[in-house]
Amino acid sequence: xxxxxxxxxxxxxxxxxxxxxxxxxxxxxxxxxxxxxxxxxxxxxxxxxxxxxxxxxxxxxxxxxxxxxxxxxxxxxxxxxxxxxxxxxxxxxxxxxxxxxxxxxxxxxxxxxxxxxxxxxxxxxxxxxxxxxxxxxxxxxxxxxxxxxxxxxxxxxxxxxxxxxxxxxxxxxxxxxxxxxxxxxxxxxxxxxxxxxxxxxxxxxxxxxx
Amino acid sequence: xxxxxxxxxxxxxxxxxxxxxxxxxxxxxxxxxxxxxxxxxxxxxxxxxxxxxxxxxxxxxxxxxxxxxxxxxxxxxxxxxxxxxxxxxxxxxxxxxxxxxxxxxxxxxxxxxxxxxxxxxxxxxxxxxxxxxxxxxxxxxxxxxxxxxxxxxxxxxxxxxxxxxxxxxxxxxxxxxxxxxxxxxxxxxxxxxxxxxxxxxxxxxxxxxx
DNA sequence: CCTGACTGGATAGCGACAGTATCTAATCTA
DNA sequence: TAGATTAGATACTGTCGCTATCCAGTCAGG
Numbered sequence: 112x113x114x115x116x117x118x119x120x121x122x123x124x125x126x127x128x129x130x131x132x133x134x135x136x137x138x139x140x141x142x143x144x145x146x147x148x149x150x151x152x153x154x155x156x157x158x159x160x161x162x163x164x165x166x167x168x169x170x171x172x173x174x175x176x177x178x179x180x181x182x183x184x185x186x187x188x189x190x191x192x193x194x195x196x197x198x199x200x201x202x203x204x205x206x207x208x209x210x211x212x213x214x215x216x217x218x219x220x221x222x223x224x225x226x227x228x229x230x231x232x233x234x235x236x237x238x239x240x241x242x243x244x245x246x247x248x249x250x251x252x253x254x255x256x257x258x259x260x261x262x263x264x265x266x267x268x269x270x271x272x273x274x275x276x277x278x279x280x281x282x283x284x285x286x287x288x289x290x291x292x293x294x295x296x297x298x299x300x301x302x303x304x305x306x307x308x309x310x311x312x313x314x315x316x317x318x319x320x321x
Numbered sequence: 322x323x324x325x326x327x328x329x330x331x332x333x334x335x336x337x338x339x340x341x342x343x344x345x346x347x348x349x350x351x352x353x354x355x356x357x358x359x360x361x362x363x364x365x366x367x368x369x370x371x372x373x374x375x376x377x378x379x380x381x382x383x384x385x386x387x388x389x390x391x392x393x394x395x396x397x398x399x400x401x402x403x404x405x406x407x408x409x410x411x412x413x414x415x416x417x418x419x420x421x422x423x424x425x426x427x428x429x430x431x432x433x434x435x436x437x438x439x440x441x442x443x444x445x446x447x448x449x450x451x452x453x454x455x456x457x458x459x460x461x462x463x464x465x466x467x468x469x470x471x472x473x474x475x476x477x478x479x480x481x482x483x484x485x486x487x488x489x490x491x492x493x494x495x496x497x498x499x500x501x502x503x504x505x506x507x508x509x510x511x512x513x514x515x516x517x518x519x520x521x522x523x524x525x526x527x528x529x530x531x
Numbered sequence: 532c533c534t535g536a537c538t539g540g541a542t543a544g545c546g547a548c549a550g551t552a553t554c555t556a557a558t559c560t561a
Numbered sequence: 562t563a564g565a566t567t568a569g570a571t572a573c574t575g576t577c578g579c580t581a582t583c584c585a586g587t588c589a590g591g
Contacts, residue, residue, distance in 0.1 A: 113567080173548095204376060268475055310403070
């Protein structure tokens with residue numbers, strides 16, 4: 112199919128498609144001649160995926176590039192690929208405070224306590240967790256620092272459920288797609304449900320309070 | 322205190338403080354004279370809060386303004402105020418697709434099933450949930466549309482725990498602060514834990530797979 | 532009293548980001 | 562053969578969240 116059809120089919124403008132090709136998010140079409148290339152349904156799929164990630168998850172274009180690159184490396188295991196996806200999808204929280212050994216230790220302790228033995232000891236996510244813990248402690252949010260424990264089984268159940276949804280029988284590109292969509296869209300789903308639950312529980316507690 | 326002290330204390334530049342005052346995120350200092358105003362520790366608190374919301378949650382300045390405005394309305398109940406906070410903190414997912422009655426019905430059904438009876442029938446979050454459900458269905462993410470049911474008790478437990486952390490004995494501004502911090506920072510915490518859990522469970526399932 | 536640093540307020544500018552638009556020369560299609 | 566379309570390059574736009582500059586008035590130290 113030609114580029115204009117691809118644009119019509121996906122609702123993405125021709126200019127944007129060209130931009131994505133330039134940025135390496137989308138492979139160029141198969142060249143038929145100097146001024147004509149052919150796009151197939153793999154392009155349609157990819158483009159739809161990219162749009163969902165941007166529209167729903169506001170994933171920056173640079174992160175999308177990292178995701179594409181991770182899929183490309185065919186020597187890595189699926190798990191390595193997923194690890195790179197997690198790294199790319201983590202929003203860089205700008206916490207300029209210097210690294211803090213204490214909170215980092217707390218973070219490791221939480222991972223330990225959750226029983227997530229397979230998390231790389233050098234996973235960047237651990238530092239990120241430490242940063243967030245630092246913010247929580249600094250802002251006096253948690254009177255009970257062990258309260259995190261309450262989250263762990265719940266989060267574990269959610270993550271296990273989501274991973275079970277991924278069909279191991281598919282090719283790696285499809286699996287990556289499911290992983291990334293799960294991470295972003297179901298993450299949004301989760302936060303949305305949580306806001307609704309907040310509204311309900313806040314009503315139970317504070318409806319009368321002025 | 323003078324503006325330069327406020328800046329030093331919070332690590333926010335004088336120019337940025339002026340910008341926040343312009344945008345209505347921060348009240349102007351108490352005027353001592355034509356060219357001098359006094360800032361107190363309420364300004365320090367507010368400023369620290371604003372920075373956390375921006376640095377950790379990437380909350381847009383416009384949403385921060387909505388939050389401040391919601392706190393200002395002293396006639397509303399605490400619950401109304403929290404409702405406005407939820408509205409402001411929802412990232413506008415650009416799903417240009419037309420509203421869909423079917424997914425909206427599904428959304429209402431989920432809220433129902435969760436037992437969140439106190440959620441306003443016209444809560445904007447319901448539409449947002451409908452949009453996300455539409456994306457989930459369109460992208461063929463969920464083979465099992467009832468799978469959402471698995472999330473509900475977990476999310477409910479998390480939200481209930483978080484609301485219980487809010488100290489009803491405080492003034493409304495402090496309660497709002499706790500609510501908003503909980504929403505944003507603990508939301509980030511939750512997603513961070515989830516990514517770690519994803520890494521663990523992905524290792525269990527796909528470590529060998531190439 | 533003088534001088535230089537600082538202030539509130541207004542306005543203009545900047546850099547990153549995510550596209551858009553324009554142009555060119557070639558090529559396809561009616 | 563004429564009008565539309567294309568790949569590719571380059572330049573432009575609009576939004577966001579600050580920054581920088583300017584102004585004139587004021588304060589604090591010597």
